[in-house]
Amino acid sequence: MRRPHYAWAVCLGGALALFSVMGLGVNIFSVYQPYIIAQNGFSNAQGSLITTARSLFTLAAMLTVNQLCTRLGLRRVMTLGMALLCASCVCFGLASSFPAYCAAGALTGLAYGYGGMVPLSLVIGHWFRDRRGFALGLAAAGSGVSTIVAPALVTRLIETRGLRAAFLLEAAVIALLGALVWLLVRSSPEEMGLEPYHLGGAQAAPPPPRQAPAPMGRGMWYALLLSAFLIGGPGGPGFSHLTVLYDSCGYDSMTVAALVSYLGLVICAGKLICGQVYDALGGLLGNFYISGVFLGGFALCCMAPLGGKVLPFAAITLFGLGVPISALSFAVWAGDLLGDEGYESAVRSLTVAYALGMLAFGPVAGAAADWTGSYVPAYALFGGALAAATVIVQWAYLKLGAGKRPGKT
16 A cells, blocks of 8 residues: 655644644634733723734744745744744733733744744645645644634633633643644655655656746736735734624623634635635636635624624634635735746745734724724724735736636636
8 A cells, every 4th residue: 555645744744833823823812812801901902902913923923934944944943933832822821911911922923923824835835746725725724623622622721720721731732732743844855855746646747837827017916915915904803803703792702612613613624625626726716715705704794793693603604714815825826826936935925915914904903892892893894805805816817817727728
């Protein structure tokens, strides 16, 4: 029986990294946030500023991650991200003031930048020539797994043992997962005397490098960066404020935890589905799918004040199917629009623009809630930003003739 290609072990290591830095570090923080606000007497704006500090340092990490990967290698940088996340959980557990919480959030931002989607996209790009969308979706689904299993556990821990115990236990789990990431991940197949994974196995000739469909002008490139920036609102604070959105609409803490766990399940499915859709239908139709379901999720989130049980789960279903746009789509755009030669620099630039968007939109939800008494206006704004980003991206695809269904010219 032929052994599986080692690329799949690297994919597992990447999934563990995303399980930690995106799942436990970013997604699950939304479970902690209402307790941090309530137990420390913070305003909604202060709660948003903690995640804004995280976004600021995510941006700082994005600006340096490519250079660090070149200098240290992808394996070391991803493990560094895990170590920083462990340190951030310890700091959150020991924090007793607003500046301390912001400092802990800053460490989470560095962890996400160094252990998150940029190095994951690069390592998947090195190890996979075929089924890249599926592999990226499979690895990125790790963040959804943690969002399934952790919210109820974290909620129970906080309510029985307190915030400090929950954060310190999380730090211990992340330390163990960091060791596994170090054992599994290798920066490139050449380190092990292997070729990248491609269909047909070792006997088949690897496919030629992907070429850009047509030269991209500077104006179109800036427009593409703008679209990634606009997605920073829906994908960043739009995600992280879901718990306070439903908490402010009168839902009890266990219902909110159940929503977050269900969201993790849908995110897992959504990332796998999104990767398969991109592989099967190409980037153009894949973008229509992912943007359409995500927009539907925001529309239903705006109806949160109506109450009931069915509506929030419907909103979370569409939201979870659509949120992979911030994890998978930038790598797809980079490959479709700029080819293999421009892939790494384009992934980094698009992700930096996304991080800038998270930073710029970060305070919006809390400030809007303090001003209007509701998070709904912010969610309407995030939906509008997503719609504008979709128009820009699809214009670029159609203009360049990119992202056709595989097998069609």
